[in-house]
Amino acid sequence: GVELVEAAGMHDGNVLGVPYFACAPKHGVMAKPVQLQVLGGDVRALTAAEPSKEKSADESISLGQRVMWSGREADVRYIGPVEFATGEWVGLELLDPEGFHDGSAVGVKYFECLPCHGVFAQAVQLQSGRATPAVPEPAASAPVVAPPPAAATATEHEELDTFSSKDEAEDGSIRLGQTVTWCG
DSSP, rough: EOSSSSSOOOOOSETEEEEOOOOOOTTTOOGGGEEEETTTTSSOOOOEOOOOOOOOOSSSBTTEEEETTTTTTEEEEEOOOOOOOOEEEEEEEEESOSSBSSSSETTTEEEOOTTTTTEEEEGGGEEEEOOOOOOOOOOOOOOOOOOOOOOGSSSSOOOOOOOOOOOOOTSSSSSSSOOOOEEO
């Protein structure tokens, strides 16, 4: 859970009736560590990724190429393996701040870009050139989120239980109380 400085969030720390933390309305968001960047430097040194390939395995994508990803223009900055998934991935620098990172993911620096401008995709998700695709790709169906069990909700006469937080993310990249930027 992240408390934003400005009212650009989605909640007050309560999600689906479950209180995770407390903050002012519209100041709370839930985020994955990959969506956050620690201000003033990372908690730990980033590992450098292996050098990028010049072309994707199928040779459809080249380093430096302008591509379209989900209707957004981006430049290819990395092609190769990643720590967080199997297979070949393409690191993209979006022209607008609609991404999730600065070229780093899960403690590894793959390429350089501004915060919130970086994303990873697979070559099959990319189109060449600057034009918006005539027919957009169908959106993946959103996961079904079940409401919390009845015991986790409260009536006017009961107090809600709160959850205790871990002191840091599993990979150690984010610690409780740190100031971060959110690319949500």
